[in-house]
């Protein structure tokens with residue numbers, strides 16, 4: 003129950019942000035026995051977790067920061083167990099599947115560019131080699147019989163999968179509720195201070211005290227992190243998605259820009275625009291997504307679109323996650339990333355236990371400290 | 382027939398909806414020399430009140446009543462005005478830049494509008510009782526629509542249930558047409574009279590007073606009326622009987638058709654998607670757009686006229702359309718000659734006079750707006766009241782998070798049949814006001830279009846680059 | 851459920867799930883189905899429950915039917931045409947139809 007705040011509530015950990023990153027982390031913390039409060043904004047908040055594409059995606063991850071590939075694969079591998087745990091707790095099935103996924107190309111030029119990306123990715127030192135193959139039209143067709151003649155080929159990675167991310171969001175909230183974790187919507191955190199060995203979080207509806215703080219407020223981490231001696235440089239961008247009515251199953255693999263959900267709807271993405279206006283929507287962008295979708299799967303031409311939307315991606319300045327602990331304010335952590343669906347298993351099962359113990363495990367997450375930005379700036 | 386390809390790339394004024402508000406607005410603007418296009422998704426003009434006014438097979442004027450036939454003049458006037466009137470044209474998108482997405486015969490276009498008047502009218506308020514999704518349960522408005530447009534009249538084992546003027550009107554029209562109604566289940570809470578009584582003097586002066594009384598008398602003389610406070614539609618594959626109860630006990634009647642109605646509410650989808658600010662109106666128990674004296678909305682250049690601006694009836698709708706059109710003409714063509722708004726405002730005031738009485742009297746009871754248990758709240762996604770209530774108790778504060786969690790409002794109707802219910806259920810659980818809870822954030826297409834239609838729209842280089850990487 | 855007041859206009863023959871149904875000029879698909887006494891026009895994609903036209907004004911989407919091979923059309927907004935093939939829609943629509 004979303005109770006009103008009594009001044010001076012005390013918790014082991016205050017998680018700031020009730021998006022997927024916040025709730026996955028909070029759930030993991032609760033499993034470790036922590037008394038957790040989640041402070042969140044209200045119904046109309048900008049929340050990437052309500053507008054994403056729901057892929058649990060591996061291919062392409064890690065170009066520019068090799069350890070990110072390994073980190074992503076770790077989560078992909080942990081996902082099955084994670085979804086089983088959630089099902090045990092709530093009875094809800096988040097429909098996780100890992101049948102392998104495609105990136106489809108509509109011209110030789112696109113295919114060549116795709117092959118190049120994969121080559122550069124795999125040539126990086128220290129990269130985990132995840133098998134992504136380039137396939138011809140016929141090879142793709144053997145697995146995706148409904149592709150159109152304009153699909154010249156694509157890439158396939160057997161580790162790629164997807165999930166019902168809205169149900170995941172709900173399931174995590176339901177699990178937290180059942181565990182007695184306190185969830186406080188419309189409690190936007192305005193300031194955080196550290197006094198007498200604990201954190202005081204001033205919200206729009208009163209103060210909350212906690213021994214530790216996990217910042218999981220998405221793009222707002224940029225503003226909050228400096229309050230606890232951390233840095234979280236962000237570069238939000240807008241993505242647009244088109245969704246159709248429910249259809250009978252026709253597609254057994256997710257494509258990076260097109261997937262059929264377990265409910266039958268087809269989601270089509272994934273655009274990038276430099277905008278932070280979550281209400282704006284560019285019809286021409288939806289049109290491009292639709293046009294490519296029809297070329298990829300001509301049988302979709304007559305299908306009804308029921309909604310298009312835009313959502314703001316939580317994007318760090320270089321696109322890779324930021325996991326940090328504060329030196330000046332011990333007990334303060336940042337958990338921030340794009341691909342919060344893919345990485346949810348890691349946040350719940352790897353990051354949360356580290357926060358519960360009070361220290362991040364450098365052997366796993368050192369490459370994701372925001373210090374990397376300063377090293378670059380200095381060099 | 383105008384095809385999508387025949388449309389110009391821009392019009393000075395685009396009017397959306399061809400009911401009294403839209404027809405009056407379009408005629409006035411076109412006469413003043415403004416290039417005007419009116420889009421309506423129905424096969425003919427007239428909107429709800431004057432549905433099929435140019436084509437109805439019901440020739441006996443007494444059946445539908447003289448108020449209906451008033452619409453013929455509006456339709457003629459609009460036709461003669463020079464406005465481009467396109468029927469079978471569904472507007473699926475409108476944004477702050479006044480880009481209007483319209484689909485005609487399966488072909489979509491996006492056109493620019495100097496000004497827009499949204500005249501998409503009202504829809505019947507959701508009436509979520511147990512069994513309301515069963516075949517054989519329809520709305521009173523639906524029965525009226527097929528009477529006006531196709532000359533179909535209900536016969537055999539029909540029960541009407543609910544409240545509001547339209548229910549009594551359809552009952553009278555049905556009886557005049559030789560149809561049969563077994564019973565009317567009146568859900569008007571008795572205590573509504575207390576709040577309404579204060580406004581009775583105003584109502585007594587309004588044109589609706591005498592008409593309303595006559596209608597009640599006409600119907601009551603021929604149909605048994607029961608006051609009820611609970612109704613359930615029962616049946617497995619279709620409705621077989623209606624079970625209703627009041628303080629006096631529970632009764633059942635076998636039915637083929639159960640017609641529900643508890644008033645009309647603004648059809649907010651398009652205005653909401655365009656970013657128009659809405660507020661909760663507690664008297665009418667619905668969201669209404671925030672408008673200025675000329676029906677201009679919070680989005681520059683977009684006005685909302687007619688019942689979409691708050692329920693005031695068909696005659697008022699036309700006057701509102703005129704006022705909005707005059708404002709549009711003045712903005713577009715300052716030198717054009719337009720009628721005097723003063724006279725129009727006075728007529729409008731007279732029309733709106735009895736409204737408070739009607740609103741308070743016909744305010745549906747809580748139990749008929751905020752269902753319990755397994756009663757379906759969202760028809761499309763089959764989400765129950767219980768699920769909404771439980772999720773609200775879990776801390777889900779508003780309809781947008783609710784939609785993400787339960788899919789309510791995500792089906793093809795885009796929340797039209799569940800939006801108010803979900804907001805009010807959450808408000809009740811949270812002990813908050815519907816205004817604090819808010820409404821769904823709507824997005825285009827507000828009416829489905831095909832993927833191929835969307836794909837056919839113009840794409841700029843930058844827009845293509847945003848997707849192709 | 852419904853009877854016709856006046857047999858206005860020429861009869862228009864359409865088929866509903868292969869069976870001929872006589873409609874009239876001015877009918878929408880949904881009105882023609884109601885006049886013909888057809889019980890339901892679709893089953894829902896969620897639980898498979900039967901549904902029939904509810905609002906007849908384009909807001910509820912319960913009148914969705916397959917018209918001339920194209921699924922999920924709003925029957926209450928589409929005028930009938932001679933020879934039109936209407937099919938009830940069972941559950942989720944099939945892509946390509």
Ligand SMILES: Cc1cc2nc3c(=O)[nH]c(=O)nc-3n(C[C@H](O)[C@@H](O)[C@H](O)COP(=O)(O)OP(=O)(O)OC[C@H]3O[C@@H](n4cnc5c(N)ncnc54)[C@H](O)[C@@H]3O)c2cc1C
Pocket residue numbers: 397398399400401402403420421422423427428429430431470471472473500501502503504505522523525526547550645648651686687688689693694695696698699827828907
């Ligand atoms: C089913 C029904 C029956 C009614 N019958 C009566 C009656 O008999 N007598 C009475 O006094 N009042 C009646 N009303 C009340 C009604 O609200 C009238 O007051 C009057 O019709 C309102 O006029 P309007 O111009 O505001 O809108 P409407 O008459 O409702 O006209 C709105 C028009 O907009 C069109 N439209 C809506 N959305 C779109 C879109 N996205 N794209 C294109 N076109 C769109 C609709 O098809 C419709 O034709 C009825 C209401 C309903 C819902």
Ligand SMILES: Cc1cc2nc3c(=O)[nH]c(=O)nc-3n(C[C@H](O)[C@H](O)[C@H](O)COP(=O)(O)OP(=O)(O)OC[C@H]3O[C@@H](n4cnc5c(N)ncnc54)[C@H](O)[C@@H]3O)c2cc1C
Pocket residue numbers: 018019020021022023024025041042043044047048049050051052053054055056057058059189190191192218219220221222226240241242243272313314315316338339340341342343344345
């Ligand atoms: C279009 C799009 C497609 C995507 N596709 C995928 C995909 O296919 N796979 C994938 O893995 N990821 C995908 N993502 C990314 C994924 O959705 C995000 O990484 C993830 O949702 C981020 O979760 P979050 O909790 O960090 O952020 P959010 O969901 O944005 O949540 C942040 C929360 O913090 C709250 N908050 C903000 N400020 C404060 C404050 N001061 N006090 C309290 N609370 C505050 C907000 O209200 C919000 O609830 C996509 C994103 C977008 C936009």
Ligand code: FES
Pocket residue numbers: 880902903904905906907908909910911912913914924925926927
């Ligand atoms: S019957 Fe409601 S949309 Fe057609």
